[in-house]
Amino acid sequence: MNSRSPSGRNLEDSALPSDEELLRRYSQAGEAEAFEQLIRRYETELYRYLHRLLGDPTAAEDVFQSTFLQLHAKCHQYDPGRRVRPWLYRIATNQAIDYQRRHRRHRTVSLEGGATDGQAQTLEMLPAPGQLSPDKAAALQEQREAVLRALEELPPSLRQLVELIYFQGLKYREAAQVLDLPLGTVKSRLHAAMKRLDQALRPPASSPNPKVSKQTPNP
Amino acid sequence: MKPEEEQLLLGYLLGALEPEEEEQVAQKLQSDPHWQHQAARWQTVLNQLALVRSQVSPPRGLALRTWQLLQVPSSAPASVASGGFASRWSTLDLITATVVLAVLVLMVVPALSWQRFRSQVVHCSDNLRYLGQALQHYHAVHQHFPEVPASGPLAHPGVFASLLFENRLLDDPRRLLCQMSAQRARKLCLLTPQQLRQLSQQQCAQVLVQMAGDYGYCLGYLTAQGQYVPFRCQRDGLLPLMADAPDRALTGRPGRNHGPWGYNLLFANGQVRFVSTPYCQECDHIFLNHRGQVGPGCDRRDAVIAPGNADIRLAAE
Numbered sequence: 001m002n003s004r005s006p007s008g009r010n011l012e013d014s015a016l017p018s019d020e021e022l023l024r025r026y027s028q029a030g031e032a033e034a035f036e037q038l039i040r041r042y043e044t045e046l047y048r049y050l051h052r053l054l055g056d057p058t059a060a061e062d063v064f065q066s067t068f069l070q071l072h073a074k075c076h077q078y079d080p081g082r083r084v085r086p087w088l089y090r091i092a093t094n095q096a097i098d099y100q101r102r103h104r105r106h107r108t109v110s111l112e113g114g115a116t117d118g119q120a121q122t123l124e125m126l127p128a129p130g131q132l133s134p135d136k137a138a139a140l141q142e143q144r145e146a147v148l149r150a151l152e153e154l155p156p157s158l159r160q161l162v163e164l165i166y167f168q169g170l171k172y173r174e175a176a177q178v179l180d181l182p183l184g185t186v187k188s189r190l191h192a193a194m195k196r197l198d199q200a201l202r203p204p205a206s207s208p209n210p211k212v213s214k215q216t217p218n219p
Numbered sequence: 220m221k222p223e224e225e226q227l228l229l230g231y232l233l234g235a236l237e238p239e240e241e242e243q244v245a246q247k248l249q250s251d252p253h254w255q256h257q258a259a260r261w262q263t264v265l266n267q268l269a270l271v272r273s274q275v276s277p278p279r280g281l282a283l284r285t286w287q288l289l290q291v292p293s294s295a296p297a298s299v300a301s302g303g304f305a306s307r308w309s310t311l312d313l314i315t316a317t318v319v320l321a322v323l324v325l326m327v328v329p330a331l332s333w334q335r336f337r338s339q340v341v342h343c344s345d346n347l348r349y350l351g352q353a354l355q356h357y358h359a360v361h362q363h364f365p366e367v368p369a370s371g372p373l374a375h376p377g378v379f380a381s382l383l384f385e386n387r388l389l390d391d392p393r394r395l396l397c398q399m400s401a402q403r404a405r406k407l408c409l410l411t412p413q414q415l416r417q418l419s420q421q422q423c424a425q426v427l428v429q430m431a432g433d434y435g436y437c438l439g440y441l442t443a444q445g446q447y448v449p450f451r452c453q454r455d456g457l458l459p460l461m462a463d464a465p466d467r468a469l470t471g472r473p474g475r476n477h478g479p480w481g482y483n484l485l486f487a488n489g490q491v492r493f494v495s496t497p498y499c500q501e502c503d504h505i506f507l508n509h510r511g512q513v514g515p516g517c518d519r520r521d522a523v524i525a526p527g528n529a530d531i532r533l534a535a536e
Binding site: 035036039040043044047048051052057061064065068069072140143144147148151162165166167169170171172173175187188190191194197198201 | 260
């Protein structure tokens, strides 16, 4: 099972072999179980990333499989000093871009913007507000929609970093490796993205609109 | 706060820093109230983002299916296989396509080869028919077909072309070629016997070999008195006059023009027939006389068609 938290830090003990160790064992000694363990480890994490990226469960599944097929095909090129996680995310991101290019679907969440089935499903999967009072549930739903809108309004280059660093828990350095960007660029872009989100999500100043309050429904 | 400091603080809150950077920011947060205030502000944004954190679970057995896919790469689904790292074609597809292609090739190639062969045979027989008319005209004037001398510089089968040319019955050297070849046609020149005699014996022999083209021509025959005479038109008209040149050795090897399939044969009456063996229904071996030699016939029914490069002088003696 996945031994990482969404933020990428180990939850379980460090006795488990590292990703690098697993891939090295598979590429050098041909240990099939090591690769299988690697797939299981990233099953949830990578699937969620691809699901957010592509907004479609079938596409996410296809790209997940093609990502590991690529990793399998390229594992002989693996440099033991290299971190596996950023490499895997890089392959997955490239595969997702290829998939979108092939299918000409511009209904993605993170790269292209726009509401998708995936987002709807994401909301459905969130803790159901059923236990809350109707007022609080409605407010929570409204807040979620506002966050999604704010994310959608981000440019793809900023949105991608929020996905990788916040939602997937990659470090700055790993995100820089995934996107092949300088470390400073990654830091400044994420900062810019968070500032935009802060502005978009800041509660408006309380200025009641008399016109609205006085408005009466048409008979 | 400076932008670099804010980036560090954000990285700390997101867990995106390296351990030494984390320690540095943690110390700063403990001592600096301004950092604490800014951290609280960013934390508010992050808490809001947490509302849309995906809780989607992967389809059941995704890891297992992926693993199985790696075990049998050829069974990859089309959507995965089209990712550029696996072939779109399975082994079965490739075998099927190869078999279909092979069947098509087996059907088309023989048909094309047969058509090519037929057109060549027709072209060749047209030439022979043309030469047959020229020979008949020659016979009408001289009461015999062009004579191949038994000795001397002109003792080559190709002399028939020279005699036809001299009598203005042949002006296009391409008629002497079975296969159309512009290059060979340019090299081929027609000379009269008089012009040939002015050449050295070796040059004359070379020109006569060329003038025979791709065909063989019938030599004369020996009378009962041992006299060598040219053939004359016979009553039934089934005297073989010309044919596709045989192989020089005549050891059963295929002819030069149509390979193992046979020979076009021109009779004295102008008829052209394609025969699959050197034996025709009306005559014996068309390239050898009754003694089994390439030389003059042993009687007036023993026509021998000799290729242009045959040395007939010795045989005649």
